[in-house]
Every structure is written in C-alpha cells, then in structure tokens.
Amino acid sequence: MPPVTPLFSTSPKTVNREIEHWMNNLNEVQSVINTVEPKLSAAPTKWKAVSQHVKEVSEELSQIFNKEDPHYDVIVAGVNAGRKWDSVQTEIAKTDNVRDRAMTRVRKYRDEIEVLRREYKEREKVRERYDHYRIKLDNLEKKGKDQPRIERNQQKLKDAEDAYHAVTAELIQKMENCWKKHVEIFAEASIALWHMQMRMIDEFSQTSEDVRPFVEDYLKNVKNTSFPSQDYIGDDSLAANHTQNPTAHNNDSTLDTSDLKRTLSANSTDASPTFEEKGKQGSAPETYPSTQSLSA
C-alpha cells in the first residue's frame, strides 16, 4: 500500500490523542529505565572503590612495620579488616539474587515496551489504510462517480475503520496495562538497590568491629589528655566534636585519668607501648600521642 498523505485540508490525518498519551507515558518509563538500569548494574563498583581504597591505604601504612613495633596490633587489625571488606564486597557484588531478579524484570519490562512501540508503528499502517479509503470515498463522491463503485468503497472504508478502531482500542489497553507495571517494577528495583547497600553496610560494620576498640581507645585518650577542661574550645575542639558525634561511641567516658591506662587487654599484646604514654598531660593536641615515647 502506498503511503497516504493528507491531500485535502478537509481530510487531515486521523489522530488518536489517547494512544499518543500512552506512548508518551511509556517513553517516560523507558527513559527512567535507560538511566537506572546501567546504574543498578554498576552499583557494586561504588563499594569496590571504598573497600579497595581502605585496603590499599591500610596495607601501605603497614609496609615498613615490623612485628615487634609498638602499635603493630592496630596496623594489623586495619590491614585484615581492609582485606576482609574487599573480599566481602567482591562476594556481594558477585552473588546478589535480589538485584539479578530486579534487573531481569527491568530489562524484560524494557523489551515489553519495545514490543508495544513496534505495535504502535504497525498500527500506523491500519490508520493509513483507513485514511486512504476515507479520502478516496470523499473524492469519488465529489467527482459524482457511479453508485456501485462508491458502495464498494463504502464497504472497504467500513472494514478499514473497524480494523482501525479495534487495533487502536486493543493497543491502548495493552499500553495502559504495560505502563501500570512500572510502579511495582520500580519499587522492586529500589528494594534491590537498598538490599545491596544494606548487605554491604552490615558486612562492613561487622568486619570493622575488630578495629573499633583501637579507634575508641584512641578517641578516649585524645579526649582525656589533649583537652584539659580549661582549654575546652568550641568547634575547634576534637573533644567537642566527638561528644557531639553520635557515631564516635565514646559514650560519656569520664575524665578520670585512670582511664589513660590501656584497658583493652584483649587487643593489647605484651608490653607494646600504645597511644598513652608519659608526657601527655597538658600537651598540645598536635603533639599527642607524644613522640617522646619512641625515643626512649
């Protein structure tokens, strides 16, 4: 069938606003899919960058340490936790059925929209056939052609119009049904995104527990020694920061100087000197932990 262009101003191309509406809606959905799908796919790489960075820095800091060095336990805890983060992250990135499932649904959904887009284009042929007979009959009538020929074309127009309406109604229904699915599929994608984040956070959090005692001990010593109450200075104060910071976990540790003794017997091996040493009382923040402890 040759393409039919609107030949007369009285016979413009038939337009169905509803089908255009649903096609626009589906285009919006597909635009979201096109943005989100590659990002969901790349989600673990963001965590890879975190774990790799922490592993690298921890390892680099350990390079020139010896087993006998003070603070070797801190360094080793950091290296081990960094390595574990990295392997845990790799494991989660590799096996994530929730994400796989959500991604599969998103991709299938995109395919489904593509099928409807093809049907939408196919429908144009039916619309063109309808417009073709509409215009043709109009011409035949204007030119006063013989009745049998007009009647033959009236029947053809009726068939074309029925087909046009049937195809249009069916496609609208399909498009609407397809469009509605985005609510559930996008919700599932969001769940999958967060599920992965939570697995990462939960694992990272658990792994970090081996390093936490060292960090807390350090914070407590810094707080107790570097900021005698009379030197307490608002924002610039490390102690103030950690008191306000809900994550520091140095829950109201008292300023009792007996806390200066390292209390983490479990982590403190033999006689290694740790962050608390002589020469701290009243020392400026930047000179604590005292470097004098090492020149002894």
Added chain:
Amino acid sequence: MPPVTPLFSTSPKTVNREIEHWMNNLNEVQSVINTVEPKLSAAPTKWKAVSQHVKEVSEELSQIFNKEDPHYDVIVAGVNAGRKWDSVQTEIAKTDNVRDRAMTRVRKYRDEIEVLRREYKEREKVRERYDHYRIKLDNLEKKGKDQPRIERNQQKLKDAEDAYHAVTAELIQKMENCWKKHVEIFAEASIALWHMQMRMIDEFSQTSEDVRPFVEDYLKNVKNTSFPSQDYIGDDSLAANHTQNPTAHNNDSTLDTSDLKRTLSANSTDASPTFEEKGKQGSAPETYPSTQSLSA
C-alpha cells in the same frame, strides 16, 4: 671551599654506612607518606560516590510516581534515606578532626624528614672539608714539605675530622629518632582512616533503618511464595541465598502463609497493595510480585 674529588686511589671519599642506612630508611618512610597522604585526603570522595549513586538512583526511580501509587511508601523511604546518606556523608567529609589531626601530623612529619634531608646534604660539606685536609696532608707528607706546614695542616685535619664525626653522630641520632616516629604516626593515620569509615558506616546503617522493613518484608514474601519447599533448588534459589546470607536478616521466618499479609502496619498506608497479592502461589520466581495486581 672547592669540591674535593678523590684524587688518589689511596684516598677515596669517606663513607659512613650508618648515615646512608638511615637516609634510606627515611626515604622509605617518605615514600609511604607520599602515597598515603593524598589518599587519606581523598578518602571521603569514595563515600561520596556511594551516597550520590544511591541518592540518584532512588530519585530517578521516583520520578514518575504519584502519591496515590501502590509502593509509594517504599519509593519515598528510599529517596529520603538516599538524600540523608548524601548529606550525612558531606557533613562527615567536612568536619573530621581526627583525620585533620592525623593529616597534619603526617605532613609535619614529611617536613621534618625534608629538614633532615637538607642537613644530610649540608653534612657533605663537612665531609668534603675533612677529605680535603686528609688528601692535602697526604700530599704534603709525600712531597716532604716542611714540618711547620705539615703540623699546621695536621691540626686543621684534626679539627675537620672532629667536626665531621660530631655532625655525623648528631645527624644519625636525629635521623633515627625521626624514623622511629613513623610507627606512631602511621598507626594514628590508620586509626583516622578507620575512624572515618566507621562514622560513615554507623550513619549509613542508622539511616537505612527506615528502608530495612520494606526490604525484609520483600525478602520474606519472595521466600514464602516463589520457592515452595518442593521446588527448593540449591544455588539457583533465592530462598537458599537468603537463608545462607547472614546479612539478609530474614531470621528463619516460617513458611506460614499467614505471613503473606503485610505486617508492617506502621509503614503500610491505607489500602495500597504491596508486594503480596493474589496469583502468587506456585508462580515462577520471575513473575512474582505478580503484575496482575496492577491491572485490576
């Protein structure tokens, strides 16, 4: 004083192996500092990438949602948590006194090594002066010069030698003391690195709690419906994965089908259908949550 080159094979340049040893050690330390310092400085950008990614994907998934849509609560919880992650991350990156303090110490330490490197180069002049009189005296004696001149130069050689030994001993002591500090300074850097990680994880974990109920509910429903016990298939099974996965937190939820009712009344608003709907029993994993629920 002109540079003195070894003129005779019997008078080579004086070498002190100990000072070379400490200079090499300090070079090793500085090499670690040069690698670690920019990385420590860039540490928050890794978390920025995570939080920005999650925020972006959550927001993009919400773009064509309406308040009345089912699962709007999941989507909103994701968007809010993503935004909070991003702002929390920015806050931690901005104010981190522990990291600032460790970075300052690392940088000062690098400056200190640089000062010793300059002293090491300055010492060359003292060494050259010593070698100069050593060679000069050797020549005077070989040529049989007059005794007063030889004695005058013997005294000069003695002074130069004393200065050389004094400067060398002092510098060795300084270098050793400086080198030893790396243990404590690197331990503090590691603490600072992990302190930041823990703040991020703790905050992210806390923020995610608002999304967790939706994720857990989803996992429970998927487990209960998509994998009837008779269809349980090893590795390929989502249910198996979540049972093995310590982070999924679907602690042995029973297969009682009454669990299918959404139990999170706190999060479930009005009559929005959620992930559990009719048509799930025995359905294949890829068709659950049933899309039929939306075409009703």
